[in-house]
Amino acid sequence: MKLLVDSGSTKADWIAIDDNGKVLFTTQTLGLNPEVLEKDQIIHRLEEKFDISHNKLKATHLFFYGAGCGTDRMKNHLSEIFEEYFVHAKVVVHEDTYAAVYATTPKDESAIVCILGTGSNCSYFDSKVLHQKVQSLGYIAMDDGSGNRFGRHLIRGYYFNSMPAELAKEFEEEYNVDADYIKHNLYKEANPNAYLATFAKFIIKHKDHPYCKKIIKKELKKFTKNYIMQFENCREVPVHFIGSIAFYLKDELTEILNKYDIKVGNVLRRPIDGLIAYHILNK
Numbered sequence: 001m002k003l004l005v006d007s008g009s010t011k012a013d014w015i016a017i018d019d020n021g022k023v024l025f026t027t028q029t030l031g032l033n034p035e036v037l038e039k040d041q042i043i044h045r046l047e048e049k050f051d052i053s054h055n056k057l058k059a060t061h062l063f064f065y066g067a068g069c070g071t072d073r074m075k076n077h078l079s080e081i082f083e084e085y086f087v088h089a090k091v092v093v094h095e096d097t098y099a100a101v102y103a104t105t106p107k108d109e110s111a112i113v114c115i116l117g118t119g120s121n122c123s124y125f126d127s128k129v130l131h132q133k134v135q136s137l138g139y140i141a142m143d144d145g146s147g148n149r150f151g152r153h154l155i156r157g158y159y160f161n162s163m164p165a166e167l168a169k170e171f172e173e174e175y176n177v178d179a180d181y182i183k184h185n186l187y188k189e190a191n192p193n194a195y196l197a198t199f200a201k202f203i204i205k206h207k208d209h210p211y212c213k214k215i216i217k218k219e220l221k222k223f224t225k226n227y228i229m230q231f232e233n234c235r236e237v238p239v240h241f242i243g244s245i246a247f248y249l250k251d252e253l254t255e256i257l258n259k260y261d262i263k264v265g266n267v268l269r270r271p272i273d274g275l276i277a278y279h280i281l282n283k
Helices: 039-047 050-055 072-085 096-104 147-159 165-174 179-187 192-197 200-205 210-226 244-248 250-259 272-281
Strands: 002-007 011-017 023-030 061-066 090-095 111-116 120-125 239-242 264-268
Touching (some): 002 096, 011 050, 023 039, 039 072, 061 096, 096 111, 096 120, 096 239, 111 244, 147 165, 147 192, 147 200, 147 210, 147 244, 179 192, 200 210, 200 244, 239 250
Parallel strands (some): 002 061, 061 090, 111 239, 239 264
Antiparallel strands (some): 011 023, 111 120
């Protein structure tokens, strides 16, 4: 039994397949980002799901594609945890960009592949190897255009009283905006980046409001300049996207990239289905 996992900071999609590609079960856990979670938290999230805990001894392979796995240190750390938990499985850990590449980019083609979800990332795939110009320093310093950046803008706008009154009223009706509650989630709970990203639904819902439109345009421009345009060939190859932010703001993203003569390629909400096809072809 092979386990295929696509994990962001907010959630992780799991699919178990047999050698013929037949789906045995699907499930979802909370995100398994090793940059923000301790070992016991990761194990707890696995144990919470019956399908995973009940079948852990049956797994022969685990292919994990995750946020926070961009360095060898984090890959090795997470691999050790999984090897201890799935004792009979061969474990392979890649950063989440590889899942995006395999899901969006046809075989033997080159492309720039971006992730715009809870966090953000961008790489160039030369049809064989993934190249990055920017190493992530995490959600506090980077993640332009991501869900957590939009959440940060909204909370700051609400508390600095720069959010229009009609939006502020709806914002406080939809979310718990108590200062102590927000601070607890930001500084005491796991995955503060995922907490911030929960507010992104609000900005997508009101994306045509001038206040939200300005924030969206600003962040997507920053992502384009700081990430995509690091690659000199960004106007020569398609730029593919994975993630809910890219998916729900596709029109806004396309408009901005068109201004820089950059071609938008495939835009998918999640890559997990593409991973099944990839692993069947490469078993």
